[in-house]
Amino acid sequence: MRLRFPLAAFVLAVATGCATAPAVAPPPAAPMPAAGATATAITAADLRLRVGIIAHDSMAGRAAATPGGRATANYLAREAARMGLQPAGDGGSYFHRVPLTRRTTVVNTLQVSGPRGDLGFTTADVVPVSGGGLPASSRTAGQGAIIFGGYLQDPSLPAARELRPQQLGGSVLLLRLAAPGVDAATTPPRAVLAPAFAPGSPVAAVLLVAEGELAEYFGYARDLIRRGQLSAGAQAPGTGDVPRFFLISPDAAERLLAGPLTAAREPRAGLGTFRYALQERTAAAEGMNVVAVLPGSNPATRTEYVALGAHYDHLGIGTPVAGDSIYNGADDDASGTAALLEIAERFANLPPAQRPARSLLFVWHDAEEDGLLGSEAFTDRPTVPRGAIVTQLNIDMVGRNSPDSLSVVGSRRLSTELGTLVEAVNERQSPPFQFDYTFDTPNHPERIYCRSDHYSYARYGIPVVFFTT
Incomplete structure (x- = not known):
């Protein structure tokens, strides 16, 4: 060096x-x-x-x-x-x-099932995240059917392939970030997905594929499970009624999708179910x-x-x-x-x-x-x-x-x-x-x-x- x-x-x-x-x-x-x-x-x-x-x-x-x-x-x-x-x-x-304040998240339950049963995922595959601009969630448990939502930012997605708002209720969204060639800094999320991140969202959880700029954060997020995450001042656990966010490794996402990520762009349902239960401690x-x-x-x-x-x-x-x-x-x-x-x-x-x-x-x-x-x-x-x-x-x-x-x-x-x-x-x-x-x-x-x-x-x-x- x-x-x-x-x-x-x-x-x-x-x-x-x-x-x-x-x-x-x-x-x-x-x-x-x-x-x-x-x-x-x-x-x-x-x-x-x-x-x-x-x-x-x-x-x-x-x-x-x-x-x-x-x-x-x-x-x-x-x-x-x-x-x-x-x-x-x-x-x-x-x-x-x-x-x-050091906030430690204990993962009590993490279960991902596909059409053929439990996929055996652990925190090596899926890890809860907060901070970095993500809203602090007060939800400590949830479950729902997994829907692949495509790219969060994808202005070229045909309207005929777009999700319907009623599909989001009770679902677990599997998302990628920006579509190839899309400027993530200037492109807004797809309109149908924006309410999924708002307070009172009906979405049970959001799984973000740890690729691109999220890839290097995945290992860090796993370490936070062990050592806890720091925040400013004396803060209680998250108080926002927003979905829990998780990172999922690309390999695990491909197992869910039963195919390569390179072919995954359009939304689709029928991927299985996701269930989690967490406990948060602060010091x-x-x-x-x-x-x-x-x-x-x-x-x-x-x-x-x-x-x-x-x-x-x-x-x-x-x-x-x-x-x-x-x-x-x-x-x-x-x-x-x-x-x-x-x-x-x-x-x-x-x-x-x-x-x-x-x-x-x-x-x-x-x-x-x-x-x-x-x-x-x-x-x-x-x-x-x-x-x-x-x-x-x-x-x-x-x-x-x-x-x-x-x-x-x-x-x-x-x-x-x-x-x-x-x-x-x-x-x-x-x-x-x-x-x-x-x-x-x-x-x-x-x-x-x-x-x-x-x-x-x-x-x-x-x-x-x-x-x-």
């Missing part, structure tokens, strides 16, 4: 410009790199050292509200103190509390942002802040991959976390008169992987006046791909001046990065602008820029 140490120096320059304007036992861990002293300059060796510490097996994947996550937060706070950064968390500490949990400040050099602007952020959490311990159950997250986002440490150290070692005029607010966010929960908590309850944050620069996943190009997202969404400044700073680099704005297009299906911590700041009108590779 190639570390992008030029990026750290570039983000440093942009900030200066703004100032003037487990269930599975883990394998034996290799020895953790000794922290030692790091150079005041941004170096590849220091970045490699820091990523090795943050992504080490002893951090157990850095899941939010776990001992591994807290160990990482403690390391970041120690480094901030060593650099001489001022604590800017709760109560004069480096830590900003993130109140959370209080707590994440931890790490927050530090380097005061600005100009007394007139010292009370204004340029925020720089990266999330330090990852996915913890889960389903083994090649015998390894620890998800180390070297790229996502130990790379950005290490880059932010290097940026902080470089600024902290400047003579006071050479530091930026505005103060620098360093925030290592927690619980980004659970839905931007750490950055939402910080922007909802900041430790500095929210109106004094003039911009936020976010670094997420900068540890791989081309060494001379950089994806830039959001730099002109709320401030064209910020976008111009970012480009001007880049032109002063030797050589400059090649900026790629592909992910910044408003209708891009990846929706990157809404998927990392900068978005929590943007929702309050704070200009942001997101750097990723």
